[in-house]
Amino acid sequence: MNELAGAIVSSVFLGTALGLMALAFTIVYTVSQVFNFAVGQYMILGALLSTAVHFTASPGVNDLIAVVLVAAMGSATYLVALRWPETHGAKPLTLVIITFGVGIIIEQVAIMAWGSYPLSEPPILAGHFLLYGNLVPDQGLLLVAVAAVVVAGLGVAQRRTIVGKQFLALGANRATARYFGLNDLVLVTLAWGLSGAVLALAGTLYLPLTGVSITTDLSYGVGAFAAAVIGGLGNPGGALVGGLIVAFVTNLMGVYVNPNLTDLLTFGLLFVFLVFRPGGLTGNVADLVGPRA
Amino acid sequence: MKNIAALIAAAALAGAGLTACGSPSSSNSASTTSSSAPILVGLAAPLTGSNPSEGKSEEAIAKDAVASINAHGGVHGRHLKLIIRDTGGVSPTGAVSAFESLSGAGVALVIGEYTSTNFQAGCTIAMAQHVVLIGHASATTGLTDGKTYCFRDAYQVSQSAGAMFETAKALHWNPIAIAADTTSFGVSEDTEFHALASHYGVKIATDVSWTSPASSLTAQVLRLAHSGAKAIFVGAASGPDVTLLAKTMAQAGVKIPLFGPGGINAPGVPAAAGSAYDSLSGVYDITSFDSAVPAAQAFMNKISKQTGIIQGGENPIQLWDAFQIAAAALAKSDGKGGLPLVNGLQALGKFHTLSGGPGTYVDFTASQHSGLFGPHLMTIYRWDAATKAFVPDNSLSKIADSSPGANG
Numbered sequence: 001m002n003e004l005a006g007a008i009v010s011s012v013f014l015g016t017a018l019g020l021m022a023l024a025f026t027i028v029y030t031v032s033q034v035f036n037f038a039v040g041q042y043m044i045l046g047a048l049l050s051t052a053v054h055f056t057a058s059p060g061v062n063d064l065i066a067v068v069l070v071a072a073m074g075s076a077t078y079l080v081a082l083r084w085p086e087t088h089g090a091k092p093l094t095l096v097i098i099t100f101g102v103g104i105i106i107e108q109v110a111i112m113a114w115g116s117y118p119l120s121e122p123p124i125l126a127g128h129f130l131l132y133g134n135l136v137p138d139q140g141l142l143l144v145a146v147a148a149v150v151v152a153g154l155g156v157a158q159r160r161t162i163v164g165k166q167f168l169a170l171g172a173n174r175a176t177a178r179y180f181g182l183n184d185l186v187l188v189t190l191a192w193g194l195s196g197a198v199l200a201l202a203g204t205l206y207l208p209l210t211g212v213s214i215t216t217d218l219s220y221g222v223g224a225f226a227a228a229v230i231g232g233l234g235n236p237g238g239a240l241v242g243g244l245i246v247a248f249v250t251n252l253m254g255v256y257v258n259p260n261l262t263d264l265l266t267f268g269l270l271f272v273f274l275v276f277r278p279g280g281l282t283g284n285v286a287d288l289v290g291p292r293a
Numbered sequence: 294m295k296n297i298a299a300l301i302a303a304a305a306l307a308g309a310g311l312t313a314c315g316s317p318s319s320s321n322s323a324s325t326t327s328s329s330a331p332i333l334v335g336l337a338a339p340l341t342g343s344n345p346s347e348g349k350s351e352e353a354i355a356k357d358a359v360a361s362i363n364a365h366g367g368v369h370g371r372h373l374k375l376i377i378r379d380t381g382g383v384s385p386t387g388a389v390s391a392f393e394s395l396s397g398a399g400v401a402l403v404i405g406e407y408t409s410t411n412f413q414a415g416c417t418i419a420m421a422q423h424v425v426l427i428g429h430a431s432a433t434t435g436l437t438d439g440k441t442y443c444f445r446d447a448y449q450v451s452q453s454a455g456a457m458f459e460t461a462k463a464l465h466w467n468p469i470a471i472a473a474d475t476t477s478f479g480v481s482e483d484t485e486f487h488a489l490a491s492h493y494g495v496k497i498a499t500d501v502s503w504t505s506p507a508s509s510l511t512a513q514v515l516r517l518a519h520s521g522a523k524a525i526f527v528g529a530a531s532g533p534d535v536t537l538l539a540k541t542m543a544q545a546g547v548k549i550p551l552f553g554p555g556g557i558n559a560p561g562v563p564a565a566a567g568s569a570y571d572s573l574s575g576v577y578d579i580t581s582f583d584s585a586v587p588a589a590q591a592f593m594n595k596i597s598k599q600t601g602i603i604q605g606g607e608n609p610i611q612l613w614d615a616f617q618i619a620a621a622a623l624a625k626s627d628g629k630g631g632l633p634l635v636n637g638l639q640a641l642g643k644f645h646t647l648s649g650g651p652g653t654y655v656d657f658t659a660s661q662h663s664g665l666f667g668p669h670l671m672t673i674y675r676w677d678a679a680t681k682a683f684v685p686d687n688s689l690s691k692i693a694d695s696s697p698g699a700n701g
Contacts, residue, residue: 254512
């Protein structure tokens with residue numbers, strides 16, 4: 001029971017973080033049909049900025065500054081690295097490869113700046129309580145609460161606000177959206193910025209529970225991609241569900257079968273969904289396999 | 294993503310290597326063509342990748358070692374010239390490129406790499422190209438057994454594992470848990486722990502592993518936390534991995550003591566893992582480096598100051614020693630690489646270097662054992678929260694000396 005409770009607690013926290021990352025993944029995909037494979041790096045960069053740069057004495061303020069900075073970097077990534085190729089006929093695969101490149105650059109620069117040893121990020125909430133002998137940090141509960149608000153807020157914003165609807169219109173058919181006067185430059189830049197902010201939020205709130213190391217980027221990135229596919233691209237709630245599924249399956253199998261199988265299980269889950277249910281639990285198959293407008 | 298980076302690096306290095314690549318005999322002759330020409334010595338080190346702190350330390354030590362040898366007249370008046378290649382961390386692709394590039398550059402021998410996985414990759418090339426390789430950190434005898442061109446100047450896994458079980462017996466740690474990575478070093482440690490557990494009557498409560506570099510150790514820590522183990526025997530050479538393990542344990546409120554060689558006190562780890570170590574009910578490092586030897590401690594202090602990275606464990610001194618051993622063997626082979634250098638190494642026997650002890654342990658055949666650095670076979674260090682450093686524990690080190698492995 002103690003072990004199971006521990007596995008459930010850690011799965012909820014990891015799953016929430018992966019869910020937020022999947023949400024960031026899906027924001028960019030919804031608007032531009034580009035898979036951003038640098039999500040792991042952006043997520044960890046947020047925590048690294050908050051921890052290593054140490055802007056102020058307050059962890060909460062540091063986190064907020066990091067979120068703003070990574071949001072700006074997200075927008076800059078689109079404007080500097082992706083906008084030109086996108087508007088000059090580059091195929092989606094080319095754009096995906098560019099995001100890989102951006103990820104490698106972030107990783108290497110981060111290693112040069114802060115090394116590869118895991119850093120300890122101070123939590124906003126330092127308290128904890130015990131559940132069946134397992135330590136449950138208040139910071140984890142904060143993560144869950146914030147994620148719930150963000151996912152619900154973005155879900156509502158997507159359906160009820162002008163910008164949300166413009167995001168969807170742009171993703172459905174960019175040429176038509178532009179014909180009707182939508183400013184795709186502003187909207188896609190905004191989406192990349194929003195995605196960066198969500199990723200930094202995931203990093204700054206979750207990584208105080210584990211340690212911050214840029215070399216874990218790939219693992220988180222794959223987990224987020226799996227969560228996005230499982231949850232269904234384009235659905236904020238689905239992203240969170242996908243994150244929880246990935247975390248529960250990998251953590252429980254890790255605890256009860258073999259902890260060295262977690263990455264393999266993540267890939268396995270991804271494989272099963274891509275083959276048998278490419279639209280995920282809540283999405284449309286066309287979201288993943290349909291032609292780019 | 295790291296694999297892609299490694300492939301790009303490998304392609305670039307392979308390209309560079311091709312331009313200078315020749316047959317095995319021609320590559321070795323480059324260092325012997327002129328009696329006044331410098332003797333080329335290669336270092337394969339992880340300058341990038343998941344553990345660049347190690348590479349930065351190794352680069353500084355190697356440069357110092359070569360400068361020191363040259364300042365003392367070099368090898369029969371010929372200076373050593375150091376060539377460094379980046380292995381990219383735990384990456385056999387990067388390691389292969391680095392070793393091939395060094396071999397192609399005509400080095401008399403190569404020193405490195407600190408991970409057993411990369412050393413293994415280098416040894417394959419050493420055997421194929423007839424270039425001598427000295428590993429300064431690989432404790433796994435199987436890596437050099439029967440390999441004519443591959444040497445180690447490190448202790449044996451059985452020696453550290455035996456000393457750990459002697460300690461466990463004395464401290465009434467029963468049962469224990471094992472946490473090891475899946476590198477050759479980790480697997481060797483794991484195998485040795487299992488083999489010795491029954492000999493010492495110590496139960497193994499659980500055994501967890503991970504692929505290095507680790508991204509998350511939450512599941513492993515959960516298993517360790519509820520296993521009932523009194524101590525965790527760690528088999529991991531990677532400092533970042535051990536740091537992640539300690540931090541994950543600290544976050545989960547798990548206080549079981551950690552004990553092991555390699556990564557627990559690798560360069561940079563005390564600074565990175567210190568706060569997590571404080572929260573555990575003990576952290577113990579076992580190493581052949583003995584800080585009671587003044588010259589050895591002075592050396593460690595000097596490299597720490599030079600690199601800005603706190604040095605720990607035996608690797609820094611073993612790397613220094615590897616260069617001294619290489620110079621002595623090159624003197625016997627008249628600066629030649631290949632088989633003459635192999636013969637030169639095998640003729641060395643006991644060898645006095647920084648250790649100040651009876652002689653550095655150079656494993657040629659896995660049967661020679663000529664003592665290590667200080668008065669103990671292995672020195673056990675205990676994490677001291679007050680000073681944020683590992684301090685030698687003489688009473689535990691004496692206990693460890695009664696290990697069967699102490700007799701080689």
